[in-house]
Amino acid sequence: MEFLKSLSNNYYYLVAIILFVIGMHTMLTHANLIKKVIAMNIMDASVFLLFVAVGYVRGGAAPVIEASANRVYVNPLPGALMLTGIVVGISVTAYALSLVTKIFRYYGTVDADEIVEIRSQEQ
Amino acid sequence: MMVEHFPVLIIVLPLAGAFLMPLLARRQVKLCWPALLLILVLVLGMAVTLLWRLDSSGPYFYHLGGWPPPWGIELQVDFLRVYLLLVVLGLGLWIAVYAWRDLEHELKPELIGWYCALYALLIGSMAGIALTNDLFNLFVFMEICAIASCAVITIKETRECLEAGFKYLILSAMGTGCYLLAVALIYMVTGHLNFALVREALPEAAALYPNNVLAAAALIIVAFAVKAALFPLHVWLPDAHAAAPSPSSAVLSGVVIKIYAFALLILFYRVLPGSLLSAVPLNEVILWLSVLGIVFGSIFAMVQEDLKKMLAYSSIAQIGYVFLGIGLANRTALVGALYHLLNHGIMKALLFMAAGNIIHAAGLRRIKSLSGIGPKMPLTMLPFAVAGASMIGIPGTGGLIGKWFLALGALETGRLLIVIIIIAGSLLNAIYYLPIIINAYLNPLSEGVSFKPVPRLMTASLLAGAAAVIFFGVFSKPVVLLLERAVTGFF
Numbered sequence: 001m002e003f004l005k006s007l008s009n010n011y012y013y014l015v016a017i018i019l020f021v022i023g024m025h026t027m028l029t030h031a032n033l034i035k036k037v038i039a040m041n042i043m044d045a046s047v048f049l050l051f052v053a054v055g056y057v058r059g060g061a062a063p064v065i066e067a068s069a070n071r072v073y074v075n076p077l078p079g080a081l082m083l084t085g086i087v088v089g090i091s092v093t094a095y096a097l098s099l100v101t102k103i104f105r106y107y108g109t110v111d112a113d114e115i116v117e118i119r120s121q122e123q
Numbered sequence: 124m125m126v127e128h129f130p131v132l133i134i135v136l137p138l139a140g141a142f143l144m145p146l147l148a149r150r151q152v153k154l155c156w157p158a159l160l161l162i163l164v165l166v167l168g169m170a171v172t173l174l175w176r177l178d179s180s181g182p183y184f185y186h187l188g189g190w191p192p193p194w195g196i197e198l199q200v201d202f203l204r205v206y207l208l209l210v211v212l213g214l215g216l217w218i219a220v221y222a223w224r225d226l227e228h229e230l231k232p233e234l235i236g237w238y239c240a241l242y243a244l245l246i247g248s249m250a251g252i253a254l255t256n257d258l259f260n261l262f263v264f265m266e267i268c269a270i271a272s273c274a275v276i277t278i279k280e281t282r283e284c285l286e287a288g289f290k291y292l293i294l295s296a297m298g299t300g301c302y303l304l305a306v307a308l309i310y311m312v313t314g315h316l317n318f319a320l321v322r323e324a325l326p327e328a329a330a331l332y333p334n335n336v337l338a339a340a341a342l343i344i345v346a347f348a349v350k351a352a353l354f355p356l357h358v359w360l361p362d363a364h365a366a367a368p369s370p371s372s373a374v375l376s377g378v379v380i381k382i383y384a385f386a387l388l389i390l391f392y393r394v395l396p397g398s399l400l401s402a403v404p405l406n407e408v409i410l411w412l413s414v415l416g417i418v419f420g421s422i423f424a425m426v427q428e429d430l431k432k433m434l435a436y437s438s439i440a441q442i443g444y445v446f447l448g449i450g451l452a453n454r455t456a457l458v459g460a461l462y463h464l465l466n467h468g469i470m471k472a473l474l475f476m477a478a479g480n481i482i483h484a485a486g487l488r489r490i491k492s493l494s495g496i497g498p499k500m501p502l503t504m505l506p507f508a509v510a511g512a513s514m515i516g517i518p519g520t521g522g523l524i525g526k527w528f529l530a531l532g533a534l535e536t537g538r539l540l541i542v543i544i545i546i547a548g549s550l551l552n553a554i555y556y557l558p559i560i561i562n563a564y565l566n567p568l569s570e571g572v573s574f575k576p577v578p579r580l581m582t583a584s585l586l587a588g589a590a591a592v593i594f595f596g597v598f599s600k601p602v603v604l605l606l607e608r609a610v611t612g613f614f
Contacts, residue, residue, distance in 0.1 A: 043300045088266045
């Protein structure tokens with residue numbers, strides 16, 4: 001019971017982990033190269049979600065400090081870090097997709113299984 | 124004083140060079156390689172200055188932009204970091220000299236400028252990994268390094284390169300994803316990203332939230348095991364390192380996988396608290412995985428027919444020795460592992476360069492087809508033989524010293540089995556390196572093989588490498604003394 005209660009209080013952590021596992025599993029097992037890239041993004045996004053959730057303070061305001069107002073702020077650091085993380089993720093995605101298009105030009109398919117088949121026929 | 128800013132300049136200079144290189148390539152392609160070499164010489168000079176200053180004034184921290192932690196990013200300058208920096212930059216410069224001539228033939232002319240940019244990016248990011256003292260900063264440098272190293276594989280745009288590059292990219296993205304999740308878990312419970320502050324806060328956090336910290340430790344091991352190709356997470360390495368252009372293979376196999384092993388070492392002994400390491404046998408996990416890597420890497424290498432693929436599998440065995448030093452958790456063994464890190468960098472880069480020379484001159488890649496080329500290409504096969512002897516660990520070569528210290532460290536911890544495995548690993552190396560050398564010198568040349576002349580600079584860099592292998596085998600004392608200072612305070 002205790003466990004379920006803490007789980008429902010921190011459900012966003014659970015969501016992040018589920019997304020992470022979905023992304024990782026698809027990335028490693030799916031044959032379609034484009035879907036691998038999408039899964040990579042899901043995995044990255046799950047970690048971003050976790051990070052931002054960690055920095056959130058319930059009822060906190062945006063971290064723009066005003067001298068007069070005495071309020072609680074959310075932690076700005078995870079947000080700033082994840083901006084960097086998103087930029088990194090975008091560049092990896094762009095590069096991966098460009099590789100997929102080049103592979104497609106050679107084989108006419110983006111399915112890893114079909115590529116293996118084509119190569120084995122050539123040999 | 125300018126010297127104060129050397130740590131950050133060592134990182135920024137190659138990165139800035141990487142961004143300016145395409146501009147230079149548009150105006151004057153011929154100047155790209157000299158510019159790259161100039162940058163590498165400059166940063167190497169800076170690293171040597173750092174070492175010299177370290178000797179007189181001791182380790183220190185550099186705060187980026189003048190912001191002290193916990194707000195700013197911190198770079199650490201101590202013997203261990205500077206040692207690795209010297210390895211990265213020294214090997215980087217040496218391989219770049221070789222690549223200058225080799226890539227003129229291997230790449231399309233319009234790609235030379237881009238290759239220089241990628242190479243500078245790769246070196247800059249590795250220098251960053253070596254110096255950084257911040258968990259998130261490490262992640263950023265790892266991603267830069269991953270993209271740059273995939274790009275130097277795929278630049279030839281043949282089918283094999285593209286597929287190998289994509290596989291590497293996906294697996295390495297998995298590695299960095301795991302690492303980022305680990306950082307999130309650590310940040311959750313400690314509120315810090317700086318190595319020193321995390322280390323201070325972790326014991327308390329580990330007592331309150333053991334699951335978080337344990338999961339983070341496990342994720343860190345997975346992440347760096349993928350990145351450094353620790354068995355059984357090595358599957359991307361053989362294709363990637365075999366398909367890449369020879370200089371890329373040399374830098375990837377010689378330097379890039381080592382830098383991740385080093386990052387794991389730092390996280391293990393400078394971030395994770397000792398109490399955690401003794402409570403959960405993380406060391407044992409790494410130790411036995413590295414043993415499996417040493418054995419299976421060599422066995423896979425034996426059955427390869429392609430020379431570069433064999434060298435790539437041999438890297439999996441050799442990175443096992445570096446992880447062995449991390450797993451043994453003993454000072455002597457760690458000195459051995461770090462010494463092996465330098466030496467394997469030299470030998471493996473040398474072997475890949477020699478393979479590049481053979482491919483350039485005769486177009487031969489299959490191991491069986493190398494019979495009799497020793498007398499035809501004496502200045503290529505001699506360094507190859509020296510590096511092969513060093514892989515086996517013949518006295519007088521650098522390969523022996525690292526294994527010697529590893530074995531001594533294993534004896535100190537009372538693990539006789541590990542000593543036996545280290546020796547058996549050497550014998551396994553002998554099984555696949557010696558036949559190539561014997562075949563090249565004693566068997567007759569197969570018919571229909573013609574030899575093109577190899578540029579002198581390529582051969583000269585091979586000979587320099589062979590000299591370095593023997594130098595570090597004979598005069599190991601200064602480096603070992605430096606390493607002993609570097610690993611003080613670890614245990």
